[in-house]
Amino acid sequence: MKIVICYFSGTGNTQRVAQQFSESFAQLGNEVQTFSIEGMTLCKSLPDDILKQIADCDLFGIGYPVYAFNAPPIALQFAKRLPRSVSAKRTFVFNTSGEPLKLNNISSLKLRALLKRKRFVVSNEYHYCMPYNIMFRHSDEMAHKMWDTAQKLIPLDSKQIVDGQQHLLKRVFCGHFVAWVMRCEQWGGQLNGRMYKVSKECVHCNMCVNNCPTHNIRVTKKGKFRFGGKCLMCMRCAHLCPKNAMKIGLFNRWKVNGPYTFAQPKTDSEKQRYNKMLTNSYKKYFDEAEQRLKNN
Ligand SMILES: Cc1cc2nc3c(=O)[nH]c(=O)nc-3n(C[C@H](O)[C@H](O)[C@H](O)COP(=O)(O)O)c2cc1C
Known part of the structure; x- marks a missing residue:
């Protein structure tokens, strides 16, 4: 299967996830092309070579970081500039966010509506918790745990996509309205x-x-x-x-300054720092991921 993945990443989290998807699909025997959409929306139309790759692919993926419970404008502009697909194009969406909130599930609503108009049919959608690049700094140990979890989940998710099993994130009550309000960001x-x-x-x-x-x-x-x-x-x-x-x-x-090392905790004090950050919502996210990994 020919797969094209396009993503935007501000500080590298979504890029890591996109690359992991790319590796996992390749390991399953697919031909994968991965592109950053950065710079593509500065011109009126998308580059011809990218359009050709997208037109020829069997599966299309688009990834972005969640900004105020929405996809960033650059991802929406990219979707608007996609030409209408000749036939229905199977599509998956993935995003990263600093918090494992259910409300983050609404972030793709506008993007999915834009894609639908272009006959890009979203059958799979995934969210990965990655360290915050604004709000507060996660400890490097917490960042490690998040990335480690994403790295383990992505091969399962890639297989699910390739096997044609649909996976969509749960809608939230009044999601469209909340996402619309939050677009003031x-x-x-x-x-x-x-x-x-x-x-x-x-x-x-x-x-x-x-x-x-x-x-x-x-x-x-x-x-x-x-x-x-x-x-x-x-x-x-x-x-x-x-x-x-x-x-x-x-x-x-x-503000959060300086890259995360994504290093594994070594000393007890470092582990404690990680445990302190492990509030209920993160704990639930990691527990659910662990359960899924156990079942596969
Ligand atoms: C302007 C802005 C708004 C954000 N809004 C949210 C949000 O609504 N929910 C959330 O969980 N994380 C939010 N985040 C955190 C990012 O989604 C998260 O750190 C993401 O992994 C960054 O990905 P990147 O490194 O690919 O840019 C926000 C970050 C920024 C910069």
């Missing part, structure tokens, strides 16, 4: 993006400028940073900054 994010500032700790490494997915950050000839109105709030600039110099406007209190 999208323009709120653009406004907030204009309030970003760079503190004096900045060493002008230009990591933020060179890695912004919408090219929203530029530096003037005098070395001043300018932020445009296309911010996705993906947090990559804040996450990558080696000097923690990026101030992310109204959300600065919730």
Whole structure:
């Protein structure tokens, strides 16, 4: 089977998941192509080679990080630019989020509606809990546990997709309405993006400028940073900054700086830190995953 996976990832979590899907499908004997959709939506139409790959594939997958219980605008723009498929195209959706909340299940509603219009029929949908890139920093041990769980679940989920077993996430009461209200984050994010500032700790490494997915950050000839109105709030600039110099406007209190190591806990104190973070919702997520792994 020919499979094409397209994804957006701000700080690497969704990219990890997309790559794991790609490896798992390949191990099952499929031909897999994986693309980041970054940059694709800057032009009016999607690149011809990508469109050809999507038109020729038997199964299409799209992945994104959950932003305020929605898919990020870049994923929605991508779906809008997909041409209508000649015949119904089997599609799966996956997402990552910092919290294993049921409410995150509504994040795909708009995306799925857009895909449906293009005859991309979503038969499978999966959610993976991955460390927060805003709100608060998960301990590296917790991040390890999340990634380890996703890595074990994805091969099962890939098999389920290949075997043609449908899997859709449970709908939430008034989900469409809640998702619609929460989409205010999208323009709120653009406004907030204009309030970003760079503190004096900045060493002008230009990591933020060179890695912004919408090219929203530029530096003037005098070395001043300018932020445009296309911010996705993906947090990559804040996450990558080696000097923690990026101030992310109204959300600065919730900033998470520096990559996760995804390291396994070694000492007892590290394990305790992990246990402290293990609130009921995370515990339920890990228990359900373990149960599923045991049954397979
Ligand atoms: C602007 C923004 C909004 C977010 N909203 C949610 C949310 O509604 N629910 C949630 O569980 N996580 C939320 N998160 C956390 C991310 O979904 C999570 O960290 C994700 O794994 C990041 O993926 P990435 O590294 O591929 O960008 C949000 C993150 C950002 C930056």
